[in-house]
Structures are given as C-alpha cells and as structure tokens.
Amino acid sequence: MTLRGSAGLPRRTFLTASAGLAAAGLLGGCGSSTTTASGATRVRVWSWLTGMDKYAAAFNAAHPDISVELNVIASGLKGGYAQQTNALRAHNAPDILHAEYQGLPQLLTTGGLRDLTTDLADLERGYSPAAWQGVRPGGRTWAVPMDLAPMVLYYRKDLFDRHGIAVPRTWDEFRTAAQAVRKADPAARVTTFPLNDGSFFAGMCWQAGDPWWRVDGGTWRVNVDGEGTRRTADYWQGMIRDGLVATAPTGDQDWIGAMHQGRLWGLLGASWSVGTLNKSIPQDKGRWAVTTMPTWDGVPANGVQGGSAFAVSAESKVPEAAVKFLRWLSTDAAVAKIGTTFTTPFPGYLPSRDVARKAYKGGFFVGAPVYDVLDEAARRVPDWTWGPNALRIFSTVVDRMGGAKTGGTTLAAAVRQTQADTVAGLRERGLTVLEGKA
C-alpha cells in the first residue's frame, strides 16, 4: 500500500539516510581496525569538496603507509552538516570532517573535534590571515584551512566601456553605475542581490566592519544589527526599492539565462565564481573583468563568502595520520597542481596559491589578472568571527528578508529581527550572550 508520496518520499529519503548512517556506523564499529589489509593506517574522510577523490588518490599513491578512504557526503546545509553532527553525537564520526569556516563553530558545539593547536602551531605564517583566523574561533586551532573565498566584483567590461560607465570604487559610485546600466538598457541590471542566500548577505555585511559575533572574555557577543550591517541593509534596500538591482538567486536557470542575454552586467561573487562564470557562460570569454569590491568611504575592505577547512574528530584513533594528510592537503604544491586541472583554486596557503597562479591559463577575463585582484581582496579582509549558530542564522535571515522585495518588510527590519533571533537561539542553548558592539 502506498501512502501519499509527499509523505512517502521524505520518509524514504530519511530511511535511506538513516540506513546510510547505520551502515557507516557498522563499518566504524566492526571494521574499526585502523589498518588496511596491506598494513597501511586507515584514515576515513567525509567531504563534499570537488576533487577530493583526486587529492586522496594522489596522497595514497605517495604515502603507502596511510590509506585515506573518502566518503563523499551531501554539501553543507544540503545534509552534510546534519550527517556529520549526527555522527559526532553517535560517536561514530570519521577521522576527518568537512567544516567550512562559517560552519566550524556550530560543528564545535558537538564537543567532538580535536584541538589541533599544537599539531599545526608551525603553519601559522604560511596562510592568509583571514584563513588562519577562520580556523581559530575562541583562540584555539580547530581545523586546517583549505581555500579562501574573498568577495570581488565581476563586471561586463565590454558593456561598461561601450556605455562609458566607470568601474565603481565606492558604493556611491556603484549606485551611479547601476543607474547608468539601467538607462543604457532598461531590461538590464548591474547585478542581482540574491535575497535567498544568508551566506552571501553575511559576506556583504562582513565588509562593513561590524562582525556579527565576537568572543568577549569567555562568552559570545552578538551584533547582527550593528552599524555596519544596518548601513549595508539600508543601502541595498534603497537599490531594491529603486529597481536598480535584481533580487533573484545567483546560479539558477533564470540567472544563467539573464547572463546569456546580457541582462546582468555584473556579479557580486567570491573567488569560486571564476568557475561558475567559466561553466555558465563560456562564450562570454573576453568580455568580463574582475575588480575588488566597492568600498564604504574608500576604506579598503572585502567580505568573504564560503571557504572550506577540515577538522579531526576528537575520537579518531589515528589523529597523527589524519593530521599528516591534512597538512599535505592544505600545503603541498601537488594539491594546487591537481586542483588547477579541473577548477581555479584559491588556496589559503600562500605558497600553494603561487602554484595555482602559475598554472592558471587565463583567457576568460580581460583587464587585471584575476589572481592579483583576488590576492588584493584577500589582504583586505577585516576581522570577523562566525558564531555557534551561524548556519541557522543564514536561514533565519533569509526567512526574515523574504518580504523585502514586495515591500512587506525592509532589510533593516529583517536585520533587527535576526539579531533578536540569534540572541534568543543562543540563550535557549544555555549560553550567556552579550549584545551590541564591545
């Protein structure tokens, strides 16, 4: 007998997922032998990083004493975090877990990650400060940085030039440029400001210099409705109200269509958008350029959107081997070389970034070399800390902003409500929370 599928499907998905978890648990339990048949140390990895299979294979080939076994899981909020959190709670987590900078503190609230402070102490100077700080919430090192994703502005250089629009250096100039774009082509907009992406919105607020979270003594301080964030919200509210930007999601069918037809002349993106552009609009080669984000009052600053790191389970029986693999993954030139064969990596480790830069073939962008712009952007990233409920706040802020397009609410109101939600959520978990700017 079939019950309604709208009931049946999630249940089925759920069962499959549980079965998968159970199976993983069984493997962890029964096959908990930490060595393979050939005597190599077995290191289990869960990750959704593109190309992780290639990295693991290269590592295994070069290190016969360690066997890295990869299990590809659903990405981030599509199920990856839920699966990893459940595994940590159930004490059958793999040795290595995938933790984006923005998800690391929330994963840490399981109490199941290994403190890597001493294991990695010697690596600090090799990384972009933004990447290194991202793995050190609360002043201890909890993960190994992989890539860094500073935000930059991509724009249609051909169209900007043809219509005499100057590349905006400040947000005031950006508004002027947006008006010029609309005037030049009433169907076109300078960019989309996706209202369904909390991680993007946070990245845009990051630039304004008021971190949403901060560690103050031994407790959290929450400042989602700080001055910088309010300024960002008011600015974009004005842009949306005046019809100067689209609000549709980035990357979906409609967005690709708009890019194809030249209805979007810019993109507020991150380092990984290079790959998105190459894939979505390959025929636009030679039309796009990249520059650092416009700034508030000319003070150089850039937000970050995304970026991955890897953590080690506190219960791992092979922490040395796990750390050895992660050090290789994060710092070895071979990884950057492999990465450049299928993507445009922007490693957090500076020597690896040079390898990627040299291997980059280019051709898609005109104007300033893309790695130079990204480097500049990475140097401008201001101080920021992700909180222990950051992932949840991404969906809360999207819920709150939902009506902004139709005038049902404003971004400023959404930001105020999100502040209240963030504080309430943390207090509910038993944490002491301070509010406002320190």
Place this chain on the structure above:
Amino acid sequence: MTVLTPERATSTPAPAGRAGAPVRGRRGRSRAGLVLAAPFAILLTVTVLVPVLYALYLSLFTDRLSGLGFSGPRQAFIALGNYADVLTDSAFHASLVNVALFVLIHIPIMLGMALGLALLIDSAVVRLKRLWSLSVFLPYAVPTVITGLIWVYLYTPNSGLAGLLPFDPLGKSGILPSIVNIATWQWVGYNMIIFYTALQAVPRDVLEAARADGAGGIRTAWSIKVPMIRPTMFVALVFTVIGSLQLFTEPLVLRGFTGSVTSTWSPSLYVYEAAFIAGDYGRAAAASVLLALVSALLSALVMRLSARRSR
C-alpha cells in the same frame, strides 16, 4: 488497501469462506501464528515502535551548552519544556496555518477533480479510457523532487508559465497556490484511479435499474455512483489529510528558489529545521510527536464522520 478492491465491495458474505477452514490444535495454531507474525512484529518494533519511543524520550531533554559551547553539550531533563516551546513558537503556529490553508484549498480541488475525472472515464462518454487514465496518472510516477524542480522552472520569471499569470507564483502571496498546484497535479491521477476502481465495482444491475427508471448520466453519477463509493472517498480523504499534514518536499524544493518559503513553512519543515539546521533534537522530537498526535486525531475524526455518514 482491501477496502478499495472490487471483490470486497461486491461480495457480501465475506467472512463465510474463512469460517470453513479446518481447525487445528490450539497450541500448534498459536505457534504457527507466532512464527507467521514474527517478521511483521520484529520489523514493526525495530522500525516503528523503537524510534517512536526514542523520539518520546528525546522530546523530554534538551542540550545545554556552557562558555563558548565548544566543550560540547550536556543533556538536561526538562520534562515538557520542549512541548511548551513548540506550542508557544509563532513559527510553529505559522506553519500550522500554512498547512491548514493548504488542506482547505488542496483537498476539495484535488479530490473533486479526481472524482470528476473518474466519473467521466467510468461513463460511456469517454473514448480511449486507458490512454486518458494513464496520462492523468502519469504525474504520480514522477518523484516529488523532480516534480518540484519542473514546476519551479515553469514558475521562474521570464521562463514558461510565470509570464502568463497575473501574480508572481514565487512571491509571498503566490506561493501557496503554487504549492497547491504542484500537489494537485501530482495527486489527481492517483486518487482518480482509486475512485475509478471503486466505480468499476458498482453493481451493473443497479445502474441498469436506474437507467430503466429514467435517470440520465449525471443523475446516475450523482445519486447512485457517488453514494456507493463513499467509503472509498473517505479513505482517500483520510490519506490525503495525513499526507498534507506532512507536506515537506514541495516547499523544500521551492525554498531553494524563493525566499517566500520560510525555513519553517510547514510543520515538517519546522521539524527538519529544528533537528538539522538548529541542531535542537529535543524540540524537533517534541514537534514531531505533536504532529503525529494531530494526524491521529484528525484521522480518527474523519473516520468517525465517515462511519456516521454511511450508517
């Protein structure tokens, strides 16, 4: 689903056959009974009873963090605290309102269309019955996630359907009709087949008698066929109500494309958000238990009404 098969509806002395079975020794029979029931009982225990009890247990606890929260949670017993949280949560109320509106719009339209189509196919008017019923049934064979993605594509501005509508199907006020539309598209065929099967079981002599008395097609449908398949309609109603309360996949898929679907849009999404985004398993368990209770009460109510109506 025996209620729906034609045999059951036509054969009046159903229990007669069973009474004729030879009676064995009491012990042998009970052992055989145990053996035969064991697979079901074990599966029921492992896959239903244990998880239900575990959910009840979980719903009485919450995780308490301290300091920065990095030293991990401590489980604390809070009795009915999670239930109080859920019941006073405005997001949960909003999700109930959404699903109530969904039920009120979706069920009459969907079951009405299913019944109408079933009667049409059952009547002598329609040709190519199989082709028709197959094509109406086909959407049911498409997985809900795919269905959602197809419709999102049609709803997206500048492509397909959205341009023809006077409102934005992904906007704040258009989202409910959009979800109703997806669910209706998917479920009409399924329920139509159920109704059509039941209609096949309506005794032909009754229909002939009606015709002899001068009843036309519409009169026969309304006064003979519909009353005779009423039990089937109630079963379909119960399933649809329960299924609607668990509304999940459609809003989840749409959420990826519009901010109009909040992360707690339906009660099931509320549970999902609590468990897998907020990491609050206790609140998720409490909300699930409440949802199960509401489903049970509603189905009991519908069954009760159906029993009264058919008396």
